Amino acid sequence: MQKPNVIVFFTDQQRHDTTGAHGNPMGLTPNFDRLARAGTHVYNSFACQPLCGPARASLQTGLWATQTGVFRNEIPLPDDIETLAKVFGRNGYSTAYIGKWHLAGVEPVPKERRGGWQEWLAANNLEFISDAYDAVLFDGEGQEKKLPGYRVDALTDAAIRYVDRHRSDPFLLFVSFLEPHHQNHTDDYPPPEGYRQAMDANLWTPPDLVALEGTSSWQLGGYYGMVKRLDEAFGRLMDAVRSLGMANDTIVMFTSDHACHFKTRNVEYKRSCHESAVRVPTMITGPGFMAGGQVRALFSTPDIAPTLIDAAGIEVPPSMEGRSLMPVVRDARSPWRDDLFFQISETETGRALRTHRWKYGVTAEYDHDCPRADSYREAYLYDLDADPYEMVNLIGMDAFVTVVAELKARLLDWIERIEDGHRPEIVAAPQRPSRQYRLHPRQLREEYARDSSMGMRPGD
Structure with a gap:
């Protein structure tokens, strides 16, 4: 052959x-x-x-x-x-x-x-x-x-x-x-x-x-x-x-x-x-x-x-x-992973997990000489089915506590496997009530401008 x-x-x-x-x-x-x-x-x-x-x-x-x-x-x-x-x-x-x-x-x-x-x-x-x-x-x-x-x-x-x-x-x-x-x-x-x-x-x-x-x-x-x-x-x-x-x-x-x-x-x-x-x-x-x-x-x-x-x-x-x-x-029925792992170790130190529906990310203080952190804080959660361009950050909303808990555990498992057994702390985002509406682009721009002036990202 x-x-x-x-x-x-x-x-x-x-x-x-x-x-x-x-x-x-x-x-x-x-x-x-x-x-x-x-x-x-x-x-x-x-x-x-x-x-x-x-x-x-x-x-x-x-x-x-x-x-x-x-x-x-x-x-x-x-x-x-x-x-x-x-x-x-x-x-x-x-x-x-x-x-x-x-x-x-x-x-x-x-x-x-x-x-x-x-x-x-x-x-x-x-x-x-x-x-x-x-x-x-x-x-x-x-x-x-x-x-x-x-x-x-x-x-x-x-x-x-x-x-x-x-x-x-x-x-x-x-x-x-x-x-x-x-x-x-x-x-x-x-x-x-x-x-x-x-x-x-x-x-x-x-x-x-x-x-x-x-x-x-x-x-x-x-x-x-x-x-x-x-x-x-x-x-x-x-x-x-x-x-x-x-x-x-x-x-x-x-x-x-x-x-x-x-x-x-x-x-x-x-x-x-x-x-x-x-x-x-x-x-x-x-x-x-x-x-x-x-x-x-x-x-x-x-x-x-x-x-x-x-x-x-x-x-x-x-x-x-x-x-x-x-x-x-x-054969599309062959077993495959259910989630995916991302790393960032330049400009910021961050880790994220993606499933077919959810994206969950955490960040830490950046250290130029260190590839990882001992403690991360929750930064974002996106529902990719409803929000494929990740415009509405759901992290900290009380309606998603169970989802976040599962994604957090899966992310920690990835970190432990890929990063030599290291299992860091992940600090939960402050809780806030859920919002039951979707934003239009005009509203998103206004919210982004307001949040950016406060050192935040949309939905933080």
Whole structure:
């Protein structure tokens, strides 16, 4: 049996609701949407830690952020840790990494800090050494390479060249884009020329951004323009695979490291366990995934490596904490987890639990050098069935005491399992009477403005 090729098309800071498959009406992602319908759409896909370095470490290792030791940015991935690339490399695969790495803490990235990837055309912090029309990377010898074209296109061209060179041997290719992440030195989302104007002419704004706004009123058009070009690049890469006769032998995953809340939940774009920061678009196509349908299992970043390893017919290393989704893809009745765990250990120290209906989160005082806390306080509870954009905070309301007690116990079980037996204190939120009405966006904006002036968040 021929070993399948594997490609990971990896975007940065992309919200799930940028895709038509998740309800965006602007037609930004026809390739993602079409292939998700034909293959497997992982509907409930989440970043385990909504921050570049920790999420990437979890993806490469199948572990949660505190298990890898990369609990905030600029902590290098340990050299001796098991990774996706090492597993595939041991099993006869050529492996290649193109794009943003963010797991070395140094530029250019030395060979021992590349996580076992064999071929290399990448940068540790792509956002700091390149720009939208200035794609700069480093090759395997650490030599600077400037690639022509818009940065998304430049990386896609490099990926297509790699696929073309490796027609006859099984490969694992990871293409890691910066887009639609903001360009740091301008604090802007620079799309291809002309795309911002086209987006602004027909702009759809998600409900949380309508109510809370943040920076979205002037940045969303550029962000959507980046998303549109990414989807075009995705289609172009898939066309190359098809034209080379490799479509039936190549597994392709499209996913992102985390999402973007446009400074509505804190003073920057992520580092929050809200859906707007943790929920990402994910689909998989190719052998084993065709007609998999819409999978509703709660899927997290540490599940990516085990899923791809299993899909390639390789034994998943026991060190990986994440789980392969393959049993659920084959049979939706297969057992799976009922809840999901999130960690934050930069800007704030926070933990959260999500079920199919509820989101429960706790926070603690932030310590830059400590990945966890001994004591947390309840921060929010959201009913995702009634409030999918998490606009009405129910924490402390007397009607939800039983729900909170159950979620608290489950969150503590996750913390104890993932964080070396540590079981912290969680201080209950002050009790308050329930409110038996729903707020309209206008009222939410007024409440947010009032609460923000008091140092609070809506519903606190």
